[in-house]
Amino acid sequence: MSQSSISSILHEMVDVCHRLARNKMVSATDGNVSVRVDGNSFFTTRSSIHKADVTTHDFVEVDRTGKLISGTGNPSTELKMHLFIYEQRPDVNAVVHAHPTFATAFAAAGKALDKPVFPEVLVMLGKVPLAPYGTPSTEELPESLRPYVQDHNAILLANHGAVTYGATLKQAYYAMEKLEHAAQIILYARMLGGEQSLSGEQIKKLVSISEESYGKTIPDSHVHHFLSNTQHNDDGLFTEKDVYEIIKRIIRRLEIS
Numbered sequence: 001m002s003q004s005s006i007s008s009i010l011h012e013m014v015d016v017c018h019r020l021a022r023n024k025m026v027s028a029t030d031g032n033v034s035v036r037v038d039g040n041s042f043f044t045t046r047s048s049i050h051k052a053d054v055t056t057h058d059f060v061e062v063d064r065t066g067k068l069i070s071g072t073g074n075p076s077t078e079l080k081m082h083l084f085i086y087e088q089r090p091d092v093n094a095v096v097h098a099h100p101t102f103a104t105a106f107a108a109a110g111k112a113l114d115k116p117v118f119p120e121v122l123v124m125l126g127k128v129p130l131a132p133y134g135t136p137s138t139e140e141l142p143e144s145l146r147p148y149v150q151d152h153n154a155i156l157l158a159n160h161g162a163v164t165y166g167a168t169l170k171q172a173y174y175a176m177e178k179l180e181h182a183a184q185i186i187l188y189a190r191m192l193g194g195e196q197s198l199s200g201e202q203i204k205k206l207v208s209i210s211e212e213s214y215g216k217t218i219p220d221s222h223v224h225h226f227l228s229n230t231q232h233n234d235d236g237l238f239t240e241k242d243v244y245e246i247i248k249r250i251i252r253r254l255e256i257s
């Protein structure tokens with residue numbers, strides 16, 4: 001890879017680190033960013049640096065086993081998680097790990113973000129699962145992701161934070177920003193009585209236009225999950241809310257008679 005290509009990757013990584021800090025998705029030295037340079041090497045943030053202070057000199061180059069190739073300092077403490085994602089997903093070229101306030105609140109409460117609420121979120125992220133807790137910096141963390149990595153591009157890490165990834169660094173960072181924004185709104189919606197899911201019909205319509213309108217398809221497994229989790233069930237089955245309303249009506253009738 002040419003020196004100018006490497007320089008442009010490092011500048012983009014600096015920009016993402018600064019955005020993470022500016023948007024309060026990390027505190028102190030939290031979070032890490034990495035990019036696949038080619039099949040065998042990766043740039044990652046060095047450990048123990050505030051993401052607001054990162055410059056192009058704060059990245060190290062490592063091989064697929066995590067061995068230092070160039071740069072000064074130690075690679076990020078969560079390098080094992082990054083390398084695991086690259087190993088499992090050859091289509092992924094960038095990984096972002098952060099502790100954004102609202103997404104991490106869901107992760108701390110043991111709640112996934114997997115209801116069909118916002119069309120853009122469904123198209124961009126699909127459902128966001130919650131991986132069980134794994135001790136940071138150990139093999140436990142990548143292992144906790146194993147069931148989810150293939151089929152998702154954003155994962156909440158229980159009692160820890162979130163990880164997002166994509167074909168480009170921009171995609172990986174935007175996924176983190178989208179995840180955090182969705183988590184914030186859903187938390188507010190729950191304070192107002194709870195978010196309303198899209199109906200099965202609305203989901204099917206979104207699936208039919210997503211390729212043309214967004215240039216992206218929603219994976220079948222995610223569509224199936226969303227369709228089985230709609231509040232307005234179109235198949236004639238009653239939701240919990242429907243049953244509650246019916247019972248209320250029956251009681252009212254009994255009281256009248």
Ligand SMILES: [Zn+2]
Nearest residue numbers: 031098136161
């Ligand atoms: Zn972390």
